[in-house]
Amino acid sequence: MKIAICGLGTVGSGTFNVLARNGFDIAARAGMAIEVIRVASRRMNPACELGSTQFTTDIFAVASDPEVEVVVELLGGTTIAKELILKAIENGKHVVTANKALIAEHGGEIFELAARKGVTVAFEAAVAGGVPVIKALREGLAANRINWLAGIINGTGNFILTEMRDKGRAFEDVLKEAQALGYAEADPTFDVEGIDAAHKLTILASVAFGIPLQFKRAYTEGISAIAPEDVQYAEEFGYRIKHLGIARRLEHGVELRVHPTLVPETQLIAKVDGVMNAVMVDGDAVGPTLYYGAGAGAEATASAVVADLVDIARALRQGVAVGVPSLGHNPEHLNDLEVVPVEDVVSAYYLRILVQDHPGVLANVAQILSEHSINIESIVQKESEQHDGLIPMIMLTHRVHEKNMNHALAVIEALPDVVGKVTRIRVESFS
Amino acid sequence: MKIAICGLGTVGSGTFNVLARNGFDIAARAGMAIEVIRVASRRMNPACELGSTQFTTDIFAVASDPEVEVVVELLGGTTIAKELILKAIENGKHVVTANKALIAEHGGEIFELAARKGVTVAFEAAVAGGVPVIKALREGLAANRINWLAGIINGTGNFILTEMRDKGRAFEDVLKEAQALGYAEADPTFDVEGIDAAHKLTILASVAFGIPLQFKRAYTEGISAIAPEDVQYAEEFGYRIKHLGIARRLEHGVELRVHPTLVPETQLIAKVDGVMNAVMVDGDAVGPTLYYGAGAGAEATASAVVADLVDIARALRQGVAVGVPSLGHNPEHLNDLEVVPVEDVVSAYYLRILVQDHPGVLANVAQILSEHSINIESIVQKESEQHDGLIPMIMLTHRVHEKNMNHALAVIEALPDVVGKVTRIRVESFS
Incomplete structure (x- = not known):
C-alpha cells in the first residue's frame, strides 16, 4: 500500500x-x-x-x-x-x-x-x-447503549493538576514549567481552557451516541481558575480534581461538557496522573470500562x-x-438527540465561599441553599484566618440542577458578609 | 445476518x-x-x-x-x-x-x-x-512491537486477593464466600490455581507476539498458598499482591507465566480491585497502555x-x-520465538523465611544469598514472636535468575535455624 x-x-x-x-x-x-x-x-x-x-x-x-x-x-x-x-x-x-x-x-x-x-x-x-478508544467505542463496544463517558483527554492539563496536587504548587507556576518542558504551547489557551479537550469530547460523544458532530454546543471551562487550596480541600473530602470531558446520554438529549471535576479518589480515573490520558466508558451491557495510555507524543x-x-x-x-x-x-x-444547555445539567458541587467571620453567616448561606432545593452533604469552616478576618467556608452539595445553583449563588454573592465570587467546581462520582 | x-x-x-x-x-x-x-x-x-x-x-x-x-x-x-x-x-x-x-x-x-x-x-x-483487549492488540496496537503485557485476567482470584487485603481475611475463608456469591465454582481449581488465567494469557501472548498458541508451555502458579501476613507485609513495603498473567518478549524467546506478584501500589494495575479485570500492554511506539472492565458476567x-x-x-x-x-x-x-522455561526468568523476589530467633541467622541467610549473586533490597525482621520463638524474616531482593534463587533457597531451607519452606513471591515493577 x-x-x-x-x-x-x-x-x-x-x-x-x-x-x-x-x-x-x-x-x-x-x-x-x-x-x-x-x-x-x-x-x-x-x-x-x-x-x-x-x-x-x-x-x-x-x-x-x-x-x-x-x-x-x-x-x-x-x-x-x-x-x-x-x-x-x-x-x-x-x-x-x-x-x-x-x-x-x-x-x-x-x-x-x-x-x-x-x-x-x-x-x-x-x-x-495511542489509546485505541475510538476503535473501542466504534467496534469493541458496538453491542452497548453507551450511558456515559468521561475522559482525561488533555495531557497538559492533567500534568498541571497533578503537579498542583503533589507539590502544592500554583497553576501559573506549573504552567511555566510545562511550557519549558514542551508539554504546553507558548499560547496555552487550547489546552488549559479546555478547547482541545472539547474537540476530543465532541468526537467521542458522536461515536458513542451516534449523534452528529456538534463542537459549538459543547460547554467548555478551563482549569486556570483552580487554586491550590481547592486541590487541598478536595483532597480532605476524599476527592481529586481532574479536568474531564463528560458526555452523558439522557432520555431527551445529551450532555457535552468539559470542566474541572471533583472525582472520588477511589475511582481508577482519579489515579491517572501526569501527562497520561484515560477514558471511562459505561455501556448498558459491559458496565464501566477504562482505556489508559499516552495521549500525546x-x-x-x-x-x-x-x-x-x-x-x-x-x-x-x-x-x-x-x-x-x-x-x-x-x-x-445518526440520531437527533439534542445537546442540552449546561443550565439543565444535574450535578453535585464543591463550593468555596470566602466570608467575614461573623455569627450567622453559615446559617444565612445554608438558608439560601435550602430555598433553592440544594442539600448540603458536608461543610467545613476553616479556622485559620486569611485576608483580615476572612475565612473560607467549604462545602459539598448533593445533586442539583445547575440553574438552581446559579440562582442560589447570585443571592449568596450579594450577602454583605460574602466576599468576591463563590468558587464552584462540579462533583461526579460515576456510580 | x-x-x-x-x-x-x-x-x-x-x-x-x-x-x-x-x-x-x-x-x-x-x-x-x-x-x-x-x-x-x-x-x-x-x-x-x-x-x-x-x-x-x-x-x-x-x-x-x-x-x-x-x-x-x-x-x-x-x-x-x-x-x-x-x-x-x-x-x-x-x-x-x-x-x-x-x-x-x-x-x-x-x-x-x-x-x-x-x-x-x-x-x-x-x-x-467485555474489555476489547483482543481487538486492541490485534488492531489498535498493530503498529507496535509489543514488549510485554500483564493482566489481572481472573476475576475470582482478584476478588479473593482484594478481600484478603481489605479485611485481613484468610484465603479459605474468602473462597467460601466467593463460592456462596457465585463468583467461584464449586471446584475452584481452574480459577485459584491459575489455569483459567493461563488459558487467557496464552491467547493474549499469541496475538501480541505473533507466536503459535502454546498453553502447555505456560508456567502456572495459583494463589491458594498466599497467607494474610504476606498481603500485609507486601503492603508495608509499598506493594499489592495481584495474580497476574505476564508475557514478555525477550531477544531469544518469550516468557509466559501466571503467578501471584507484588506490584508497586503506585501502578494503576495495583488499584484494580474486586472482580474487575485489567490488562496492561507495553508497545515500543505507544508505551504502556491499560484496558479495564468486567471480566465476567x-x-x-x-x-x-x-x-x-x-x-x-x-x-x-x-x-x-x-x-x-x-x-x-x-x-x-507467525514467528518461532520459544517460550523460555521459568528457571530462566529474571525477576525480583519477596521472601518470607521463618527462623529460630538465634543470633547469626540473618548473617547466614544473607551470606547464602550473596553467594548466589542475589542482592537484598530491603529486609525486615519482625519482633513479634510467633510459634514458640520463631520469627519471620521478610525481604525484597533485586532481580535475579529464577535458577539462582532456587539454588539459594534449597541451601537456606537446609539451615538448622530455618523452619519449613521459604515463601517466595515474584516482584514486578513494570518500569
Whole structure:
C-alpha cells in the first residue's frame, strides 16, 4: 500500500519512523507492506531520515498523485488541512488524520464526501493519542447503549493538576514549567481552557451516541481558575480534581461538557496522573470500562495513525474499503438527540465561599441553599484566618440542577458578609 | 445476518438478551439486523424469553442448518464445543466463541481450518469478558512491537486477593464466600490455581507476539498458598499482591507465566480491585497502555460476543469475511520465538523465611544469598514472636535468575535455624 505523509512535525516524523522501524511486523499484520512513497512538508525534520523517500514542499501535489493510495494528514489546523483532505477524497484516496480540531469542526462535511466517494477517513489519533478508544467505542463496544463517558483527554492539563496536587504548587507556576518542558504551547489557551479537550469530547460523544458532530454546543471551562487550596480541600473530602470531558446520554438529549471535576479518589480515573490520558466508558451491557495510555507524543500518536493504516490495508487486501462507518453508526441512522444547555445539567458541587467571620453567616448561606432545593452533604469552616478576618467556608452539595445553583449563588454573592465570587467546581462520582 | 446461539447458560442468555434489547442500535452500527434464528441448548433458561425463536436440544443440527450464517458457541468445555465448531466451519459458517480453554488448547487447528474455508473464528469474549483487549492488540496496537503485557485476567482470584487485603481475611475463608456469591465454582481449581488465567494469557501472548498458541508451555502458579501476613507485609513495603498473567518478549524467546506478584501500589494495575479485570500492554511506539472492565458476567461477556458479530456483519455487508487474521498476524508470518522455561526468568523476589530467633541467622541467610549473586533490597525482621520463638524474616531482593534463587533457597531451607519452606513471591515493577 502506497502512502504519502503530509506534515513532518512531531507526529509526522514519528509516523515515518515507526513505519520504518516496525515495517516487517506491520506487514505481517496488515498482509502487505505499507510504503511511504512521498513526504510533503514545508521543511525537513532532522528527527527522521527519509532515505530514498521522495520529499516535496508541495503538499497538494500528493493529493492528486495517482500513485498515492492513502494520504496521511498531519499538518494540523483547519484550513489547509481541510482543503488537502477534501482534495484527496475527491481523487479517491483514503485519508488518515490526527487532526481533532478539523474532525470536530468539519467532520460532518468530510465524512459525507468520503461516503459518496467510497473511501475511508480514519482518525483514531485524534483522541487520546495511542489509546485505541475510538476503535473501542466504534467496534469493541458496538453491542452497548453507551450511558456515559468521561475522559482525561488533555495531557497538559492533567500534568498541571497533578503537579498542583503533589507539590502544592500554583497553576501559573506549573504552567511555566510545562511550557519549558514542551508539554504546553507558548499560547496555552487550547489546552488549559479546555478547547482541545472539547474537540476530543465532541468526537467521542458522536461515536458513542451516534449523534452528529456538534463542537459549538459543547460547554467548555478551563482549569486556570483552580487554586491550590481547592486541590487541598478536595483532597480532605476524599476527592481529586481532574479536568474531564463528560458526555452523558439522557432520555431527551445529551450532555457535552468539559470542566474541572471533583472525582472520588477511589475511582481508577482519579489515579491517572501526569501527562497520561484515560477514558471511562459505561455501556448498558459491559458496565464501566477504562482505556489508559499516552495521549500525546511523537510515537504514541504515530501508533494510532499506523493502526488506521493497517485497518485500511487489511480492507484493501480484500478489495474493499474499511467497513466501519466514520461515526460508528451508518449515516442514515445518526440520531437527533439534542445537546442540552449546561443550565439543565444535574450535578453535585464543591463550593468555596470566602466570608467575614461573623455569627450567622453559615446559617444565612445554608438558608439560601435550602430555598433553592440544594442539600448540603458536608461543610467545613476553616479556622485559620486569611485576608483580615476572612475565612473560607467549604462545602459539598448533593445533586442539583445547575440553574438552581446559579440562582442560589447570585443571592449568596450579594450577602454583605460574602466576599468576591463563590468558587464552584462540579462533583461526579460515576456510580 | 442469521445466527444460532449454542448454549443457553449465563453468557448464552446474556447474548440473547443484549441482541433483543439493543437490536435497533446494533443494526444501526452493523448496517444490518442480527437475527437469532436458532437457540440450541440442553435446557431452556428462564433468564431469557425466546419468543418465536426456534429452540432445539440438537446442538449439531444448527451447524448444518443452511439458514444459519454464524454459529455462536457458548457451551464451554473442549470436546463437544470443538466438534461443533469444526463442523460449523466445515459447513462454511462463521464462528463466535467465548471459550478460552478451547482456543488456548486447540486454536491452532481451528484457525487453520477456518483459513482454508475462508470463514472467521472470533473470540474477543474469551479474554477479559467485555474489555476489547483482543481487538486492541490485534488492531489498535498493530503498529507496535509489543514488549510485554500483564493482566489481572481472573476475576475470582482478584476478588479473593482484594478481600484478603481489605479485611485481613484468610484465603479459605474468602473462597467460601466467593463460592456462596457465585463468583467461584464449586471446584475452584481452574480459577485459584491459575489455569483459567493461563488459558487467557496464552491467547493474549499469541496475538501480541505473533507466536503459535502454546498453553502447555505456560508456567502456572495459583494463589491458594498466599497467607494474610504476606498481603500485609507486601503492603508495608509499598506493594499489592495481584495474580497476574505476564508475557514478555525477550531477544531469544518469550516468557509466559501466571503467578501471584507484588506490584508497586503506585501502578494503576495495583488499584484494580474486586472482580474487575485489567490488562496492561507495553508497545515500543505507544508505551504502556491499560484496558479495564468486567471480566465476567452474563452481559459483559455478551458485549464482546456481540461485538464480534458486528465485525462479521460489517464484513458480510461488503461481501467479505473479517480481514483481520485470527492471531493478528498472517499465518505464514507467525514467528518461532520459544517460550523460555521459568528457571530462566529474571525477576525480583519477596521472601518470607521463618527462623529460630538465634543470633547469626540473618548473617547466614544473607551470606547464602550473596553467594548466589542475589542482592537484598530491603529486609525486615519482625519482633513479634510467633510459634514458640520463631520469627519471620521478610525481604525484597533485586532481580535475579529464577535458577539462582532456587539454588539459594534449597541451601537456606537446609539451615538448622530455618523452619519449613521459604515463601517466595515474584516482584514486578513494570518500569
